[in-house]
Amino acid sequence: MKDHDGGDAAPLPLVPIRSAEGAWLEDFEGRRYLDAVGSWWTNIFGHRHPYIVEQLKQQLDTLDHVMLAGFTHAPVVELSERLVKLAPPGLSRCTYADNGSSAVEVALKMSFHYWRNTGKPGKTRFIALENGYHGETLGALAVGGPSMYRDTYAPLLLSPIHVPSPDCYERGPGESWEDYTRRQFQHMELALERHAHEVCAVIVEPLVQCAGGMRMYHPIYLSLLREACDRHGVHLIADEIAVGFGRTGTMFACELAPPLQYGTGAKRGITPDFLCLSKGLTAGTLPLAVTLTRETIFEAFYDDYAAGKAFLHSHSYTGNPIGCRAALATLDLFEREQPLASNRLLSNLMWTQTAELRAHPHVAEVRQQGMILAIELAKNVHRKTPYPAAERRGLRAYRHALGATKDRGVLLRPLGNVLYFMPPYVIAPREIEWLAQVTLEAVRAATAD
Known part of the structure; x- marks a missing residue:
């Protein structure tokens, strides 16, 4: 094991x-x-935070679980509304799962399915960074980099396009983090130029490749990547499962991306097409995950039943009320205790x-x-x-x-x-x-x- x-x-x-x-x-x-x-x-x-514990007790007094298919409940509605307000602008729809790997699976499948629904069935591949890690279910494992996790299962996996990481540990003497990161982005640019016609999305862990040895890179990479994905017509998946909820200094790591053009009105931050969240979402109390995406992507699936465009992906405990209550309590603590400061x-x-x-x-x-x-x-x-x-x-x-x-x-x-x-x-x-x-x-x- x-x-x-x-x-x-x-x-x-x-x-x-x-x-x-x-x-x-x-x-x-x-x-x-x-x-x-x-x-x-x-x-x-912290473990057993008294506010989160109290909120969970109150939730258990009213509703433990109901399937999120044909039914809904107050905690998941409130959580979705609050996450949309917190997330980078433009992410308006939430799909729930129960762990980080599953959140990544949702993003991969939805990106592929989007292109199929919009008349581009040839876009079937993904671009990922070497040394990246996105989970251990088969789709998430496939777009991971470290061979120790994936080699045994290689016959079962997709064949993504891996490009060299911008990991700044490898920079030369005297080379700045930003200069090295910009230089490494050339590999991504080349991969997009060659393969955009067959690529659904690029997936990255913003700023820190955690399971790959906590290797880090400059946030300019995110700015360059967002611009390149737009230019080449490819989705961007931000896997913030480990780095979201304040770990990198802001609520989400994507907020640290600098503007490519400085000047009046230039703002920091980029919006991915998919944002995958878990881990800190419930402050470590219960398993819960969510994938946020754009309204335009949601609309590609919204059609009559006979059109056959529905996104068929669900888990028994999708949007569990107790897990959602833990997440709501976590967001309350961000507002009350201001931990980012x-x-x-x-x-x-x-x-x-x-x-x-x-x-x-x-x-x-x-x-x-x-x-x-x-x-x-x-x-x-x-x-x-x-x-x-x-x-x-x-x-x-x-x-x-x-x-x-x-x-x-x-x-x-x-x-x-x-x-x-x-x-x-x-x-x-x-x-x-x-x-x-x-x-x-x-x-x-x-x-x-």
């Missing part, structure tokens, strides 16, 4: 967790663990507290985008020579951090040789300081020989 760090489950015993509160998990012996990775990037307001202080503290790590002889890079900070270990930092995967350096750091002190540890979840922080937004400054100190000690332990 394999997971996001590419390791097997056998060498380490499972850690049985009894309870959780705020940024902390607690096992059955009373030992506490700082959840530095937000329980796989889902938990943004406080996160700027926390992200600055994460950066300053990792200064000593940036000087470590086996840390090739410390990079950050908002509330995501990654530490890349390397055998030779000048050449960026990675440690061999078999040496499991990240796993050594993970073990050390779990046992940091007698009564408490830190949950780091390495991605190969990359350690990263994606903590809940309720993490306290003193907890960030302790997290950075434990991580420094873990890096020293992992690179000692």
